[in-house]
Amino acid sequence: MPQGTTKRSTAMSPSAANPARLLCSAILVFILLAGITALILYLVYRPSRPHFSVLSTAIYQLGNGTASAAVPATAITTTMQFTVLIRNTNERASIRYDRLSAYVTYHDQAITAPAPLPPLYQERDSAVAVSPVLGGGPVPVSGDIAAGLMTDEAYGVVALRLVMLGRLRYKSGPFHSAWYGMYVRCDMLLGAKKGVSGQVPLLGTPDCDVDI
Structure with a gap:
């Protein structure tokens, strides 16, 4: 009887994630934080x-x-x-x-x-x-x-x-x-x-x- 073959998992670990996707996420987070900071400064200092x-x-x-x-x-x-x-x-x-x-x-x-x-x-x-x-x-x-x-x-x-x-x-x-x-x-x-x-x-x- 032929021995069964073991299938290799195709799932990628977090460390192997797409670098471009990580960069986009970091930019979005930075823009969001900058927008929140600007809004707070406007509400505090608006003349x-x-x-x-x-x-x-x-x-x-x-x-x-x-x-x-x-x-x-x-x-x-x-x-x-x-x-x-x-x-x-x-x-x-x-x-x-x-x-x-x-x-x-x-x-x-x-x-x-x-x-x-x-x-x-x-x-x-x-x-x-x-x-x-x-x-x-x-x-x-x-x-x-x-x-x-x-x-x-x-x-x-x-x-x-x-x-x-x-x-x-x-x-x-x-x-x-x-x-x-x-x-x-x-x-x-x-x-x-x-x-x-x-x-x-x-x-x-x-x-x-x-x-x-």
């Missing part, structure tokens, strides 16, 4: 946008029209100063501001030229006030804008918008964010009459919309 509000306004010139060969009759000269409070409400992140500028609009038309502002660094959970002086030179406007501004001054209430532009970045411990563009709009009602110079009342407490 909120700064808060802007206008504290006071001074008007030294508002819509003074000029007419000459060099300056058209529809050009107006406005000089104003605003005190703006900037609050960084982040408890873990400081903020650096750069390329800042500001100007004033009336009915969506600029009545001052953009004025550059110095860079600003703000510690976490802090507030700082800035007081830029804007205007001082003639700015061309439409006839309707010039007439509307004169009418509002005669009435004693003028609606203006302060616009601040720039970019910011956050710093949380050793982590730095990318630079983000910033657009701030502060809509105000001012108790301003023709010929009055200096501090004017703010009708209400205007907060500002901040887009980042």
